Amino acid sequence: MRAYLAFTKKELTEYVRNFKLFLAIALFALLGVMNPLTAKFLPDLLGNFMPEGITILIAEPTNLDSWIQFFKNGTQTGLFIIVILLSGMMAKEYEKGTLINMVTKGLPRRTILFSKFTGALLIWTISFWLCFFITLGYTLYYFPEGTTENLSLSVISLYLFGILLIAVLLLGAVLFKNAYGPLLFTGAFLMVLFLWNLFPEAAEWNPLMLTSRNMDLLQGTLLLEDLRNALLVTGLMSGLALIVALQIFKKAKL
Amino acid sequence: MDILTIAGLGKTFGSQRVLNDLSFSVPEGSIYGFIGKNGSGKTTTMKIILGLLQADSGEISVCGQKVRYGDTRTNRFIGYLPDVPEFYSFMTAKEYLRFCGEITGMPTALIRTNIDELLDLVGLADVKKRIGTFSRGMKQRLGIAQALLNEPRLLICDEPTSALDPIGRREILDILLKVKERTTVLFSTHVLTDVEAICDRVGILDRGKIVLTGSVSELKNTHSRHSCTVTFRTPADTVAFRKDPRMSALNTVLHAKDLSVTLHADEPEQAMALIIRILGETGLVPLRLETAEPKLEDIFLEVVR
Numbered sequence: 356m357r358a359y360l361a362f363t364k365k366e367l368t369e370y371v372r373n374f375k376l377f378l379a380i381a382l383f384a385l386l387g388v389m390n391p392l393t394a395k396f397l398p399d400l401l402g403n404f405m406p407e408g409i410t411i412l413i414a415e416p417t418n419l420d421s422w423i424q425f426f427k428n429g430t431q432t433g434l435f436i437i438v439i440l441l442s443g444m445m446a447k448e449y450e451k452g453t454l455i456n457m458v459t460k461g462l463p464r465r466t467i468l469f470s471k472f473t474g475a476l477l478i479w480t481i482s483f484w485l486c487f488f489i490t491l492g493y494t495l496y497y498f499p500e501g502t503t504e505n506l507s508l509s510v511i512s513l514y515l516f517g518i519l520l521i522a523v524l525l526l527g528a529v530l531f532k533n534a535y536g537p538l539l540f541t542g543a544f545l546m547v548l549f550l551w552n553l554f555p556e557a558a559e560w561n562p563l564m565l566t567s568r569n570m571d572l573l574q575g576t577l578l579l580e581d582l583r584n585a586l587l588v589t590g591l592m593s594g595l596a597l598i599v600a601l602q603i604f605k606k607a608k609l
Numbered sequence: 610m611d612i613l614t615i616a617g618l619g620k621t622f623g624s625q626r627v628l629n630d631l632s633f634s635v636p637e638g639s640i641y642g643f644i645g646k647n648g649s650g651k652t653t654t655m656k657i658i659l660g661l662l663q664a665d666s667g668e669i670s671v672c673g674q675k676v677r678y679g680d681t682r683t684n685r686f687i688g689y690l691p692d693v694p695e696f697y698s699f700m701t702a703k704e705y706l707r708f709c710g711e712i713t714g715m716p717t718a719l720i721r722t723n724i725d726e727l728l729d730l731v732g733l734a735d736v737k738k739r740i741g742t743f744s745r746g747m748k749q750r751l752g753i754a755q756a757l758l759n760e761p762r763l764l765i766c767d768e769p770t771s772a773l774d775p776i777g778r779r780e781i782l783d784i785l786l787k788v789k790e791r792t793t794v795l796f797s798t799h800v801l802t803d804v805e806a807i808c809d810r811v812g813i814l815d816r817g818k819i820v821l822t823g824s825v826s827e828l829k830n831t832h833s834r835h836s837c838t839v840t841f842r843t844p845a846d847t848v849a850f851r852k853d854p855r856m857s858a859l860n861t862v863l864h865a866k867d868l869s870v871t872l873h874a875d876e877p878e879q880a881m882a883l884i885i886r887i888l889g890e891t892g893l894v895p896l897r898l899e900t901a902e903p904k905l906e907d908i909f910l911e912v913v914r
Binding site for chain 1: 685
């Protein structure tokens with residue numbers, strides 16, 4: 356346990372000193388501010404850019420527009436940033452051979468892997484929830500009368516999908532030992548999820564639901580029961596990715 | 610008691626046989642010099658001892674426990690210094706050592722006292738900068754400190770002096786000598802003067818096998834003899850000296866090269882006395898007269914030939 360805490364602390368120190376944590380926080384905070392602002396001012400902006408004499412009718416923006424921005428940015432930009440920032444989490448250690456010293460000191464490889472996962476998870480957790488609370492604050496400020504259903508479920512499901520991606524990324528990082536391999540591996544994994552949607556009867560089991568149906572949740576057209584299978588698969592896949600990564604890492608040449 | 614025992618170790622990379630039935634043991638409290646040419650299998654052997662590589666055959670035990678590939682429990686007895694040690698460059702030396710202490714589960718108070726003592730030992734006590742800016746010699750010294758942190762019973766150093774300048778090399782050798790009181794050292798190298806300076810036992814590795822092993826003085830006694838060399842100014846003098854009947858009557862090995870004549874002798878004083886007598890009687894004047902101690906290098910060259 357002490358070794359796990361020490362190695363996790365090392366991960367965090369590394370993220371702090373190489374500015375990755377700072378970068379993630381800054382970018383996610385920016386996203387958090389942008390979401391409600393875009394929703395509020397996009398109609399005005401569009402109006403100003405229209406040529407003279409043409410008027411477009413845009414419905415008055417609501418808090419839902421702000422959440423649309425959040426889920427779009429969160430899934431596309433946010434996950435993208437996290438995956439790129441973390442793609443080198445094993446590569447550098449393999450490349451420089453820094454883990455040899457750890458393993459020859461009797462640090463179990465399992466501990467190394469779980470610490471890596473924890474460190475990555477912490478970056479994602481801090482940035483994601485920061486972005487969420489900033490969006491929430493400004494949305495309440497700009498659209499005080501707006502209401503939503505199931506906001507927490509909707510946000511948590513996006514958060515969980517992020518965890519799945521990090522687990523898959525870690526598996527890729529253990530498999531490929533360089534910075535590009537894990538990126539491609541995670542990309543390929545997403546492709547598989549998109550192809551999965553081609554089979555409508557299996558779509559309700561697809562973890563991708565956690566990031567694509569958030570607005571339906573907010574509007575109350577999708578309920579927790581509808582999400583249960585996707586949540587289950589997400590949990591199973593995350594666990595499986597970690598177990599496979601561990602088995603590979605145990606026998607990996609450092 | 611033997612702290613490390615290797616029996617029948619074999620390892621093949623592709624079609625290349627790197628280790629071939631390698632066996633040796635390291636007694637507790639010694640500095641064991643593991644000598645071999647580049648590519649003779651020294652690093653491979655060390656990595657197998659540490660469970661970083663899988664052996665094809667054979668058995669290793671450290672402090673009586675068997676080594677397994679992957680997570681091996683025997684590593685808690687071992688401190689390891691890789692040939693080019695790499696540390697987390699964003700940490701300072703002190704932070705790195707504290708981190709190493711924490712992952713090995715050492716008590717906090719012990720970590721603190723050991724760190725101060727070790728940083729002092731390796732001369733990094735006043736260095737506050739991050740490891741990323743360290744020179745090779747400093748990294749090597751930090752490497753020794755981290756390897757000794759958890760008070761290992763066996764310290765394995767993979768060519769610790771090879772990449773260093775003469776001063777750095779001397780510092781490392783001095784540290785290893787000091788360390789001898791607390792732990793057994795297995796130290797690989799191809800620099801024979803380093804071995805002569807600090808090791809008390811050696812094993813010479815050639816083509817994946819130990820071809821010679823024993824204590825340094827033992828090897829010198831059994832495998833090489835003292836030699837006496839006379840060098841003359843002209844070839845004619847050399848020939849005249851060699852033709853002396855007493856020289857040919859000598860029952861020792863005799864080398865003649867250019868202007869020098871070398872005798873291998875068990876009793877160097879007597880041989881030298883004879884040479885001086887011959888010189889005195891024949892009136893030949895030598896350019897140089899010398900007696901040489903047996904050198905490890907000669908033994909090494911002899912056995913790996």
